Amino acid sequence: MTRAAGDREVCRPRSCSPSRAKASMLRPMSFGKNPYVAKAQAAELLAERARDEASRSRAHREAAHEWERAADREKPGKRRDEYLAAAERHRALAESVAETQTEQRFFDTSEPDPQSLN
Secondary structure, three states, X not given: OEEEEOOEEEEOOOOOOHHHHHHHHHOOOOOOOOHHHHHHHHHHHHHHHOOOHHHXXXXXXXXXXXXXXXXXXXXXXXXXXXXXXHHHHXXXXXXXXXXXHHHHHHOOOOOOOHHHHO
């Protein structure tokens, strides 16, 4: 329904009464979702799409951090354990990527071409 209030029109939904509308505005909003889960999933996608080893390792570390933050917001139980397992998995992936990168950098024994040095 619409009614005139001064020079402007106010639209009120039919389904709720004025007292019910006021009561719903006084309650705090809660969506019930953990925002860090979405951030962790986004970091996982970044790790999958990373082009080089350093950025892949960094993205895995970020995903592990976000999964830990998501676990901190959950009550003890199955979901919290899943989030902590995901954090450990990404931390292990970040370490394996870093180790591979270190091995390639320091243990590369290929001899340089003498003509390319001059």
